[in-house]
Structure formats: structure tokens, C-alpha cells
Amino acid sequence: MRQKTITADEMKAVDKNASDIGMTPLQLMENAGHAVADAVLKLNLEFNPELNPESSLVLFFAGHGNNGGDAFVAARHLADKNIRSVVFLLGNSCRIKTEESQINFRLLKQTSLITVFEIQSESELSETFNSFDSNGADGIDKTDGTNRTDGTNRTDGTNRTDGAGSSNVGFSVIVDGIFGTGFSGEPKGLEKAAIHLIRSEKQARPDLKVLSIDIPSGMPVTGAAPIDGAAVIADSTVTFHKMKTFLETETAAEFAGEVFVYPIGIPENAEKYVGTGELSLLYKRKSDSKKGDSGRVLVIAGGPYSGAPGLAG
Numbered sequence: 001m002r003q004k005t006i007t008a009d010e011m012k013a014v015d016k017n018a019s020d021i022g023m024t025p026l027q028l029m030e031n032a033g034h035a036v037a038d039a040v041l042k043l044n045l046e047f048n049p050e051l052n053p054e055s056s057l058v059l060f061f062a063g064h065g066n067n068g069g070d071a072f073v074a075a076r077h078l079a080d081k082n083i084r085s086v087v088f089l090l091g092n093s094c095r096i097k098t099e100e101s102q103i104n105f106r107l108l109k110q111t112s113l114i115t116v117f118e119i120q121s122e123s124e125l126s127e128t129f130n131s132f133d134s135n136g137a138d139g140i141d142k143t144d145g146t147n148r149t150d151g152t153n154r155t156d157g158t159n160r161t162d163g164a165g166s167s168n169v170g171f172s173v174i175v176d177g178i179f180g181t182g183f184s185g186e187p188k189g190l191e192k193a194a195i196h197l198i199r200s201e202k203q204a205r206p207d208l209k210v211l212s213i214d215i216p217s218g219m220p221v222t223g224a225a226p227i228d229g230a231a232v233i234a235d236s237t238v239t240f241h242k243m244k245t246f247l248e249t250e251t252a253a254e255f256a257g258e259v260f261v262y263p264i265g266i267p268e269n270a271e272k273y274v275g276t277g278e279l280s281l282l283y284k285r286k287s288d289s290k291k292g293d294s295g296r297v298l299v300i301a302g303g304p305y306s307g308a309p310g311l312a313g
């Protein structure tokens, strides 16, 4: 599997092989999140916390999969560079799927420059979003890091409830970590509302930069058009290890913006040899699968010990 462009399924196979040879998912997530932080900095070259702290507020939208986990890591690395972040986790933290993402979520609370909101509903999403004003983190209680979600503290005294329209929210960059390559079907509920919020905010504020992690959320990993067009429109997308086939499609040209490919330290042998990753792809079967539907295996064997290859056939 040493081609230049790979599919989402092939990437999953490489991840699995990497894990089998000792590169843990936690290490991969750390490297992926670090890459996202780097891309955020590149995207907004105006970042200079010492000169202009107000311009250095990043808003992360995070889902419950590892795409959200990458966002948590990125926020921590930005804090390391003295850049403040706000993280909107969509839903309750007990829904976070993987151990590596849970670990990175817990670490967020150890950094004063990061404020976390566990958003429970669409109304809470818009209220919390609206509680930030043009001076930056007005929605953050800076003394104890607790959340204010009443949306009443805007300098102009107004509340936006739809996330649309003219906005003076002080985020420089929005990072989309809602869905990654584990997305299927169509976005619904809170995730759908978040996608629309990002889109309408970008429309209202052309100076705002939007960065998608791995794939614009809502865009199918097949590269097909998003259902009802409901996907994030990004200025840029950062993907990992290799260019993805879905980022070379017409849909990607519409939604992904400029694509950056970052290495995340995958060992060469994870791709050089067939491992359990490729096998787990083969095991994907439908309930009505017939002989040959899941692929065919060529056994090449020789020498005096023909029993095992014979049985394999």
C-alpha cells in the first residue's frame, strides 16, 4: 500500500498495522493534533499573542470520535504557544469514544488558557457562541475557568439565537473537529447545527479562518457531495500521513479549501507489509455476502512444507 493517495479505509488499515508494531493510537493522535496546531498558526500568520492577545482566540468544535481528540491535542499545543482556545465539545464528555480521546480531553482541564464547554443542546450552542464578543473571550470566566452560557454578556446587549447574521465574535480561527473519517450518513441535531453555525459565521465574517481536521465535517469519505450540502466550508484542511482520495474530488474543491498533508510518524513497515489492518478490511461482510464477495486470496508457497499453504487455500 505505498501509493501516494489513499482512501479512508486504507488509512484505517495503516493505523491498525502501525498499532500492531508498537505505534500507539495515542502517539498518532498526539502527532496529528500537533500538526493541526501548526496548521492553525500557519493559517493565521497574524498570531502574535504578545502584541495583540485579542486576535489570538481559537474556537474548536469537537465531536466524540478521534477527530475531536485531534482537536483537544491541538488546543493544548496552542496553549503551549500562549494562544487561548475555547473548546466546544458537542454533547456530554461521557460519550467520548476512545481512550486516547478521553485522555486528551481530561488534559484540557489542566491548562488555564483552554476553556471547555460541554454543549448539550442546539439552544445552548448558540447561546454559548453568542456569549463571546468582539474583544475575545467574554464568555469565559477568567477567574475560575467555569462556563457562562447565558449569552447575556455581549457588548451590544443583543443575543443571537440562530448563530447567523452579522457577528462580532472575536475568534480568529474556528477549527472543525466534528467528524473525521468515521463519519457516515448525514449530520443531524447538534452536529448539524454546529456545521451550520460555522458556515454562517464564516459568511458573516470573511476575515475568520476555518480549518477542518482531516475532512470538512459533513463531507462523505467517498468524496460524494454532502447530503443537502450540509458540510463545513473550510479555508484549509489538514490531513495526515498521505493525501486522501476524497480530498481530490470536485466536492473537496468546494468544501476543503487548501489541503495540507502532515506526516504523523507512521513507521514505514506499517505500509510495507500486509498486516491485521488489511485483514480487518477483508472481514467487512454484509449479511448476504456470497463466496468471493469479500475478495480472493492468492497463496504463493513452495518448498517441502506444503501443508499450511494447502490448508490456507
Ligand SMILES: NC(=O)C1=CN([C@@H]2O[C@H](COP(=O)(O)OP(=O)(O)OC[C@H]3O[C@@H](n4cnc5c(N)ncnc54)[C@H](OP(=O)(O)O)[C@@H]3O)[C@@H](O)[C@H]2O)[C@H](O)CC1
Pocket: 011, 015, 028, 029, 032, 063, 064, 065, 066, 067, 068, 069, 070, 097, 178, 179, 180, 181, 182, 183, 184, 185, 186, 187, 188, 191, 213, 214, 215, 240, 241, 264
Ligand atoms: N492516521 C490517521 O489519519 C489518524 C487520524 N486520526 C483522526 O481520527 C479520525 C477518525 O476517527 P474516528 O473516531 O474513527 O472517526 P470520527 O472522529 O469521524 O468519529 C466518528 C464518530 O462519529 C459518529 N458518527 C458518524 N456518523 C455520524 C452521523 N451521521 N451523525 C452522528 N454521529 C455520527 C460515530 O458514532 P456512532 O455512535 O454513530 O458510531 C463515530 O463514532 C480521523 O479523521 C483523524 O482526524 C487520529 O487521531 C490519528 C491517526
Ligand SMILES: [K+]
Pocket: 067, 176, 177, 178, 179, 180, 212, 213, 214, 215, 216, 217
Ligand atoms: K473535521
